[in-house]
Structures are given as C-alpha cells and as structure tokens.
Amino acid sequence: MAYADQQMSGNRIVAIIIVALIHVALGYALITGLAYNAVQQVVERVTTIDIEEPPPPEEEPPPPPPENVPDTPPPPVAPPPPINIAPAPPPIRTQTTIPPPAPPRLVIPPPAPPAPPPPPSKARSATPKGQNGWARRIQSNYPRRAEREGTEGSVGVTVQIGANGRVSSCSVTRSSGSSDLDSAACDGMTRYARFNPAQDAAGNAISDTWSTTIVYQLN
Secondary structure (H helix, E strand, O other): OHHHHHHHHHHHHHHHHHHHHHHHHHHHHHHHHHHHHHHHHHHHHHHOOOOOOOOOOOOOOOOOOOOOOOOOOOOOOOOOOOOOOOOOOOOOOOOOOOOOOOOOOOOOOOOOOOOOOOOOOOOEOOEEOOHHHHHHHHHHOOOHHHHHHOOOEEEEEEEEEOOOOEEEEEEEEEOOOOHHHHHHHHHHHHHHOEEEOEEOOOOOEEOEEEEEEEEEOOO
16 A cells, blocks of 8 residues: 555656646747747838839820821832953063162262461561661761772672571672672671561561662762
C-alpha cells in the first residue's frame, strides 16, 4: 500500500510538470502571436498608402473622313531607256618624264658700300720765307772782280731744300757767262735763303726743289 501511494504521488508530480509545461508553451505561443499581429498591423499602416490614379486623358475625336475625291489613275510610267554599255577603253600607257634639274640659283651679293672719302691732303711744295730780305742780301754781295770789270748778268739756279727749310745744295741751270756771278749766286742761296719746307699728304715735312733767277746789275 505504501508502495502504491508512493507510485501515485510520483505520477501526480509528473502530471503537474507536464501541465506546467503545457501552460508555458500556450503562454509563449499566445505572447508571440500577439506580438506578430501587432507588428503586422504597424507594417500595414506604414506601407499602405492610398495613391490616387490620375484621370485618363480625354480621347481626341477621330478626324472627319475625307471628302469623296475622284479616283485618278496614276500617270503612266515610261519604261527606262536602254543603257548602252560601251566597252572599256584600252588602258593608256603613260611614261613618266623626269624634268631636268633646275639650274643653280645665281646669288648676286649686294655691292660693297663705297669707301669713305680720303681725308684732305696736306701736301704742299716748299715756299720762300722772307724772300725780299735774303734776295737783297744775295744781290748786295756782288763779286768784287765782276764789279771792277763792270760785269752784269742773270743766273738761273735750282736749289734742294731739306725738311728743315734750308738749302742743302745748289746748281746753276742757266749761266750768266761769268763764273764769278754764277758762284756768287749759289753761294748766296746756300747762305741766306730760307723756306717753308714741303709737306706730304699727311702733313710731314719733306725735301723739295725750288728754282729761281738772280739778277746782278750795277747801279
């Protein structure tokens, strides 16, 4: 009997546990079902939007039927003229002619500019300096023998003038007939005659010659 009571109390405990599990399962199913319904209602509220469709466009009335136009026959079409296909001409043989080379181009250089004009020349001949003074001295130095004999005459002389303007040599070009007068003439020119020396183109003093006639005449 005690064993039977113990077995019955064990069965009751198992039955209670099973009933408790069934209640838990029913509660979980009830809670999850209500939550799913609530979420579905929220989604339907959010996603369901009433969109009004625009009214359809008004249909335009069809165009009126064309008036009765008499049927005109199409214009006659002339047949195309026959095409005469001429035979192709024979090929033309061409010969390439190479032109002769062009002659070399003659390049004429421009003329050279004219040379600048030369500077003015400074060349000049020797000229007597103080001729009246030394000519009187030569004539006054009359040779004594010619003076005693009353000899007169003209002596032509040519003198060589140095760069210093003095006579370096003298020669008689026309004699007076008196050796005394000829000698006195060259001696007087060498001693007393003075000149402005000759110059070259650059203005440098150079030697030159000068000719004159000395007249000896007694008073």
